[in-house]
Amino acid sequence: MADINDLDQLRAGIDECDAQLVALLAKRNSITGQIGAIKQQTGAPLHAPDREAALLAARREEAISQGVNPELVEDILRRMMREAYQNQQAKLACAAANLSPIVIVGGEGAMGQLFAKQFQRSGYEVKILDKSQQHNATEILRGAKLVMVSVPINALESVVKSLPKLDDDCLLVDITSVKQAPLAVLKAVHNGPVVGLHPMFGPDISHWVKQTVVVCEGRDHHVAQGLLQQLQVWGCQLVELDAKKHDEAMQIIQVMRHLTTFVYGQFLAKQSHTLAELRSCSSPIYQLELMMVGRLFAQSPELYSDIMLAQFDNVEELLAQYQDTFAQTLEKLKAGDKDALMSAFAQAKAYFSDSTAHFLTQSRSLLNKANDAKVLD
Amino acid sequence: MADINDLDQLRAGIDECDAQLVALLAKRNSITGQIGAIKQQTGAPLHAPDREAALLAARREEAISQGVNPELVEDILRRMMREAYQNQQAKLACAAANLSPIVIVGGEGAMGQLFAKQFQRSGYEVKILDKSQQHNATEILRGAKLVMVSVPINALESVVKSLPKLDDDCLLVDITSVKQAPLAVLKAVHNGPVVGLHPMFGPDISHWVKQTVVVCEGRDHHVAQGLLQQLQVWGCQLVELDAKKHDEAMQIIQVMRHLTTFVYGQFLAKQSHTLAELRSCSSPIYQLELMMVGRLFAQSPELYSDIMLAQFDNVEELLAQYQDTFAQTLEKLKAGDKDALMSAFAQAKAYFSDSTAHFLTQSRSLLNKANDAKVLD
Helix, strand or coil: CCCHHHHHHHHHHHHHHHHHHHHHHHHHHHHHHHHHHHHHHHCCCCCCHHHHHHHHHHHHHHHHHCCCCHHHHHHHHHHHHHHHHHHHCCCCCCCCHHHCCEEEECCCCHHHHHHHHHHHHCCCCEEEECHHHHHHHHHHHCCCCEEEECCCHHHHHHHHHCCCCCCCCCEEEECCCCCHHHHHHHHHHCCCCEEEEEECCCCCCCCCCCCEEEEEEEECHHHHHHHHHHHHHCCCEEEECCHHHHHHHHHHHHHHHHHHHHHHHHHHHCCCCCHHHHHHCCCHHHHHHHHHHHHHCCCCHHHHHHHHHHHHHHHHHHHHHHHHHHHHHHHHHHCCCHHHHHHHHHHHHHHHCCHHHHHHHHHHHHHHHHHHCCCCC | CCCHHHHHHHHHHHHHHHHHHHHHHHHHHHHHHHHHHHHHHHCCCCCCHHHHHHHHHHHHHHHHHCCCCHHHHHHHHHHHHHHHHHHHCCCCCCCCHHHCCEEEECCCCHHHHHHHHHHHHCCCCEEEECHHHHHHHHHHHCCCCEEEECCCHHHHHHHHHCCCCCCCCCEEEECCCCCHHHHHHHHHHCCCCEEEEEECCCCCCCCCCCCEEEEEEEECHHHHHHHHHHHHHCCCEEEECCHHHHHHHHHHHHHHHHHHHHHHHHHHHCCCCCHHHHHHCCCHHHHHHHHHHHHHCCCCHHHHHHHHHHHHHHHHHHHHHHHHHHHHHHHHHHCCCHHHHHHHHHHHHHHHCCHHHHHHHHHHHHHHHHHHCCCCC
């Protein structure tokens, strides 16, 4: 019969394993740091998908041969890779030295700072032009080879129009979440090369590897190639899209989702149950959904209202469509019309087609991770 | 200047580290297996929160002293703990031998199978009573000390009413996602002890540790204590709730969220953009939201329509409220009424109050994990 001493001894064994793990991580960090330095010198991209795939495959195989769950090994290795990318980005290769000096207009905002820091890590000379440097704009912009505008969407037009004239060889870039109108403004103001980017991430990413950036052609697209190469060196995944197509897709996903989430948050706030009560009896999936709703309200009411208003003209029709779909669903439910519900369900199912299985696997894995991280009260 | 040989050599060093990691995991597995055996013998719960917290704190401290990111260490340790729980649940302690034999009505369904397997791991004698055993129901139920009903919500009443009479000391349990009506049915049919459970997880969990189970009192609650202790031995977190309060909370979270997700899926299906197009330019947060919508449509149209119809009577008013909130938001947008939007935003923000910061941190960490797992096309 086992006793408490056995348990203590076994737990000491676990602690020893875990201490070895920490030592192993320290050693791995030092090696990935050296690899980072080589990547910086040779200009190799931070993200090496082939090496990543080979590394994972080899260790999965080894796991199987040692009776260890390969999923466990892959999950841990992927987490270690994040750490490596994070450490390696302290000093990054420069892919287009001819784009220096760079000016970030709105460089004191969160996204502006993120880009400024990243360009600096790649050795670019970066100047900030924000409200407090306004009086010195001409001086700051003199000789700039790349000007990136990183301001809220509803300020973009006035900010761009008030810029001093840029050199004709300067690449003018914006990073707002809308692309048609901003690109038109940029092209109206500037005679030289123009490109529109939409980084599909916020200022709080831990590294740039595998982050998606949508690229919309503006003018003299060949001049933008240096910038795009730089993004790829940082590990970004580029998606080239027509500005119109991009804006439509954003309206469907981003704007509509924002608005329905906003409505859902208001709806919850009207209920007599507190958030704590609802959370206490939420499954992981609803915890996740509450989290998605709740995070929206971390933003500033003013900033958020401005964004909604700026986007409204373009999505009025979509909102009406959503409202109709909602009303029709209610009718079917009221009428107890099971056949109609099933056919509506089947239509949406067809749209998601093969992806439902993928989404299930993916969300299952993510929910497992959410449960791992759960801290009980 | 570094060259390609240096890189190869460094990568060999990484491979060596990672091979050591696999060996370490094998060793850790063998120790946690032994700990599991002791827990089974002593009846100790699978989840030891104090030990877990102490282990994490000690290794975080060690990480800091060795210049390793403590978050990295904690993430990896939590993932290893999941593995340990998964391995340790192969054989579990029995907390209430007097509840054996157990009959699972609907034991061929996914949730029924999950419970049957878990009871068996704890040494209970488990019998299945599903459609194919119907002719033998009396025989199967004879002498049962615990009968758990695990059937779809709209079948519950007829299934329970058609059961042969149970012994008066038998504990009758249901696990549907609604609690008031099922408990009333159980109490009408059976004279003995009754308890309602709502497991806040699906059949695809990798282990039971930290999973929430809502417990609603039925009759002779002291008899249910053995079952509740058993759930705690498995690591579950129990939330005792009044059945009415539970049902209201479920209507707000689960039912409403299902219906709005259903509407959103139909809305997406009507758009001219394919899912692949939308996904190509989605940020991680929208990937996550698309995943939440898409996973719903992995279900059977018939089963899902039945669920919606069964729930509709109770949520008709909530749906109307949601619809109103949606219409009011549209009005504010149409009128360009920024003040009204800001005040609506502020109200919802107040509801989420301090949790917004928590939700932000939590979702950031989850999005990082989603990015780790990203496989580029």
